[in-house]
Amino acid sequence: MPLTDSRGQGVPYSVLSDKPNAQTLGKGIVDALVDKVVMTFASATVRGATIPAPTEGMVTYLKDTDVIQVFNGTEWRTLLTADTAWTDVTLENGWSSQAGGWPAPRLRRNGNVVHLEGHAEWLEGMAIPPQNGRLLGYVPLGFRPANFHADGLVTISSNSGDTPTGRVEINKDTGAVQFWTAMQSTWFGFNATWFVN
Template sequence: MATTDDYGQGVSIATLTDAPDAETLARNIANAITSRSVMRFASSAARTAALAGDAAPVEGMVSWLQDTNLLYVYDGTAWRPLSTLLMDWTPLASVGGFAPGFTAGTPVPRMRKLVSMGTEVWEYEGRINITSLAPATTTTMFTFSGAHRPTNGRGFQVYNSSHHGARLTITQTGPMVVSVPAEAGSGVAVVYLDGVRITNPAS
């Protein structure tokens, strides 16, 4: 009588008392390995056609679609992408405008939007050059257009050209504001956006 694997994964294993059947033995092993590996399909339609009947998807299955180049996991109800790119890296100049005295540096400041494990994430990177920044003062350096504003303001600590941290806030009304402590003086010439990340921007 066939038994199962030692890891509780339901893989059927023939025993010495089973009648010899090489085809069944091979099929049991192949089906078990395939259903528990990353299955590749040309499209969602091809996946639906292949995973039907006895091969219907079960919770925890993983698949890769070649047309979207995305990895999906089946949650028992539907195939969910593990990561979806909503907006590729886009220069800030294309999603809003710089305030006077602030310009794009190198690397170019930019943002992207994606869904990671079901959570929407906005990421930022790059350098903003500053002509003049008064210390201990909240100053607008950029304003985002409507589609790129979080529902509520978010605050961050970021690097700048001084030895002091800068406080950065991306507001719900559009302005991205920055302030440095009085100890930084008036010589701050750069603010870096690397590492700035908003999760659930609609919350």
């Protein structure tokens, strides 16, 4: 009867009294080790189909979001996420990056923290009227807030030269980025940080 490793990890090995069977020996070792290494999957969906009943301590890497996660017995929790570098926000409704070399609205994920920054204008420099939740664009999967919505501060250059403030809100379900301000302006810059889990 096979014994297991001395580190208590459940990896079997055959003893001299076992009937020789190379396939059984190899399969036993492979099956035991696979659950204990970092398994790679295209996405969480593929992982769920492959491992319908994960066990505590399993570790996986997801290619689509570049995250390493561990199963804690109840759910998959992120351990490590690669720095994604800056990724542009997909803008909608006539919004574009501000002319003059300013950074476009963009995102960067470092670990479990996402940073949002940038400058935007509307319809090639037209005056931006007061806004009440106007859609700017969308944040992709892997960058969305974990709990409810994330808010960020906005600095606005108004026609009168003032710098009133507004806010952006990032929806955790849809990734929608919406904009609020009571002032008319010509461009705005914003900054926000939030946790993804």
